[in-house]
Amino acid sequence: MGRARPTGGGAVDPEALWLRPGGSRLGRPPTHTRTEITAAAIAVADAEGLPAVTIRRVATDIGAGAMSLYSYVPDKETLLELMIDQASGEDELPPASGDCHVDLRQLAQTQRAIMRRHPWLPSALAFRQTLGPNTLAAMEYALTALADTDLDSQSKLEVVALLTGFVANYVAQEVAQERDGRQPQESVAAQVRYLHTVVRGGDYPRLAEVLSSSSGRAPSSFDRLLDQLIDGLVPERTTSRSSMEVDRTRSAE
Numbered sequence: 001m002g003r004a005r006p007t008g009g010g011a012v013d014p015e016a017l018w019l020r021p022g023g024s025r026l027g028r029p030p031t032h033t034r035t036e037i038t039a040a041a042i043a044v045a046d047a048e049g050l051p052a053v054t055i056r057r058v059a060t061d062i063g064a065g066a067m068s069l070y071s072y073v074p075d076k077e078t079l080l081e082l083m084i085d086q087a088s089g090e091d092e093l094p095p096a097s098g099d100c101h102v103d104l105r106q107l108a109q110t111q112r113a114i115m116r117r118h119p120w121l122p123s124a125l126a127f128r129q130t131l132g133p134n135t136l137a138a139m140e141y142a143l144t145a146l147a148d149t150d151l152d153s154q155s156k157l158e159v160v161a162l163l164t165g166f167v168a169n170y171v172a173q174e175v176a177q178e179r180d181g182r183q184p185q186e187s188v189a190a191q192v193r194y195l196h197t198v199v200r201g202g203d204y205p206r207l208a209e210v211l212s213s214s215s216g217r218a219p220s221s222f223d224r225l226l227d228q229l230i231d232g233l234v235p236e237r238t239t240s241r242s243s244m245e246v247d248r249t250r251s252a253e
Contacts, residue, residue, distance in 0.1 A: 012081050014131045032062060037072055038082040042118065045083065050120040053079065080124055085132030087118045093141050103145035104159075104230050105223075107138060108167050112222065115171040122168035122175070149234055159233045166229055170222055 040061045044053050055076060059066040073079045091110050096103050115121045142160045151159065177187055192211070199208035 011128075012078050017078060017081060018132055031068070032064060032072060034072055034082060035086070036062060037069065038079070038086045041079055041083050042087055045120040046118055050080075050124060053083075055079065081128065081130050081132065084121065084124055084128065084130045085134045087114060087121060088130075088132075088138060089134030090114055090117070093138070096141065096144050100145045100149060100234055101227075101230050104142060104163060104234070105226060107142055107145070108163055108226050108230075111138070111164060111167045112171055115168060116174070119171070119175040122172040125164070125168050146234065151234070162233060163229070166226070170225070 037058060041053050041058045044057055044061065053076065055069050055073065056066040058079070059069045073082065088111075091114055093110055094106060097106075139160055142163065143156055146156045146159060149156075195207065195211055198204065199211060202208075
């Protein structure tokens with residue numbers, strides 16, 4: 001009872017995991033805490049990658065028996081959910097500024113810093129929708145930023161998902177390049193050289209036009225791509241009426 005066992009397709013029951021985290025433990029007081037166990041699992045993933053994280057390995061690292069850990073964390077999928085949420089809450093977000101674009105940018109930059117610190121996070125997030133207190137706090141922060149826009153509720157949730165997905169994909173690419181010993185600039189330069197070569201035959205005139213017009217420009221950075229994404233997802237025309245009223249009031253003063 002009270003255990004957060006997978007429901008279907010490997011998903012963990014969020015009610016059992018987050019609303020009844022203590023389960024129905026009887027007998028002696030617990031020797032360990034979920035926070036301690038999760039921190040040990042995160043340390044293993046940081047050092048050796050996600051495949052190295054097992055209940056047995058984490059139990060060994062904290063000096064416990066594998067069977068005893070199952071009373072805290074019934075399976076690896078539950079442990080991964082705990083890891084994602086605990087890591088997601090490491091950096092406190094600043095108070096909302098009231099500027100939608102500024103706040104969404106701050107959230108994305110914070111997510112990137114956390115994912116860079118924990119390179120396993122992007123892959124762990126790929127097939128999971130973690131609903132722990134820290135991930136919900138990040139969602140609340142984003143929805144607060146979007147509260148006064150003209151976007152409907154579904155669109156706001158989609159913006160949050162697309163923003164997090166962009167950050168995860170960007171960091172995953174960064175990590176892969178670094179593990180291969182490549183610098184991002186080197187990879188981009190090699191791709192550009194290749195594309196300039198293949199467009200000479202005339203088969204890709206539109207691509208040749210784009211390459212020609214972008215020649216000499218610096219590769220897109222995280223911040224530049226992030227700004228373009230936010231501008232596209234939340235264009236200026238969706239700015240809240242309250243924000244425009246504030247601007248008009250200031251102009252009249």
